[in-house]
Amino acid sequence: MAGCSQDASYKHLISEGEKKTVICVEGNIASGKTTCLDYFAKTASIEVLTEPVPKWRNVHGHNLLGLMYQDSSRWGITLQTYIQLTMLEQHTKPMISPLRMMERSIHSAKHIFVENLYRSGRMPKVDYVVLTEWFEWIVKNTDVSVDLIVYLQTSPETCYERLKNRCREEEKIIAMEYLEAIHQLYEEWLIKQTLFRVPSPVLVIQADNDMQKMIEKYEESRDRILTPYN
Numbered sequence: 225m226a227g228c229s230q231d232a233s234y235k236h237l238i239s240e241g242e243k244k245t246v247i248c249v250e251g252n253i254a255s256g257k258t259t260c261l262d263y264f265a266k267t268a269s270i271e272v273l274t275e276p277v278p279k280w281r282n283v284h285g286h287n288l289l290g291l292m293y294q295d296s297s298r299w300g301i302t303l304q305t306y307i308q309l310t311m312l313e314q315h316t317k318p319m320i321s322p323l324r325m326m327e328r329s330i331h332s333a334k335h336i337f338v339e340n341l342y343r344s345g346r347m348p349k350v351d352y353v354v355l356t357e358w359f360e361w362i363v364k365n366t367d368v369s370v371d372l373i374v375y376l377q378t379s380p381e382t383c384y385e386r387l388k389n390r391c392r393e394e395e396k397i398i399a400m401e402y403l404e405a406i407h408q409l410y411e412e413w414l415i416k417q418t419l420f421r422v423p424s425p426v427l428v429i430q431a432d433n434d435m436q437k438m439i440e441k442y443e444e445s446r447d448r449i450l451t452p453y454n
């Protein structure tokens with residue numbers, strides 16, 4: 225049947241009729257997504273896909289992430305074009321488990337990071353429009369669907385502290401204002417839901433606590449995250 229694979233009613237079905245589920249973990253920079261993914265990675269039947277940051281740091285020898293932080297007006301579009309490609313690769317990788325947990329998504333790349341560059345005047349409208357057309361084509365013609373978003377809601381201050389402590393070389397110049405801008409966009413998108421279409425239900429987990437407490441919270445939220453999808 226022509227166009228069958230693009231029909232929403234077919235999107236979770238694979239040849240044997242087994243349902244596949246995709247959960248995306250979303251949140252500000254240094255909100256603790258890695259701790260969350262590490263926790264769920266221990267569960268059999270879950271496959272975890274981390275953000276392809278190593279690729280962004282080495283594109284044929286070029287550190288695009290570093291270039292972007294040095295001069296976002298020049299390199300923001302280049303990085304986000306590449307991120308859109310690498311996130312598309314993530315979403316379309318064949319699933320080997322019934323449940324996939326991903327760090328962020330092609331949706332937040334566009335609705336948070338591209339949006340922030342554009343709104344802050346560091347991405348010209350023409351670049352924004354071209355990336356938007358690409359994004360809309362991808363959403364319409366490929367399966368980048370999501371079944372649940374787990375939003376790790378933090379204060380920008382918490383993320384700032386964590387960033388300082390982890391000292392990733394490229395991120396040393398990140399200012400509090402940048403984390404505040406990303407936070408506001410996440411809140412508009414996932415909490416107020418006034419920004420763009422939200423592709424799935426959203427489960428909010430308050431994530432300002434230390435790592436031990438967060439692991440306890442994941443333990444408590446475990447059934448709510450996994451049960452409807454088993």
Ligand code: DCP
Binds near residue numbers: 275337338
């Ligand atoms: N990034 C970006 N544009 C995107 C996605 C990410 O510029 N569309 C940047 C922000 C960070 C780096 O890539 O500098 C890594 O992003 P994350 O915040 O997703 O990864 P972390 O390792 O910080 O996650 P966490 O600390 O929550 O585990």
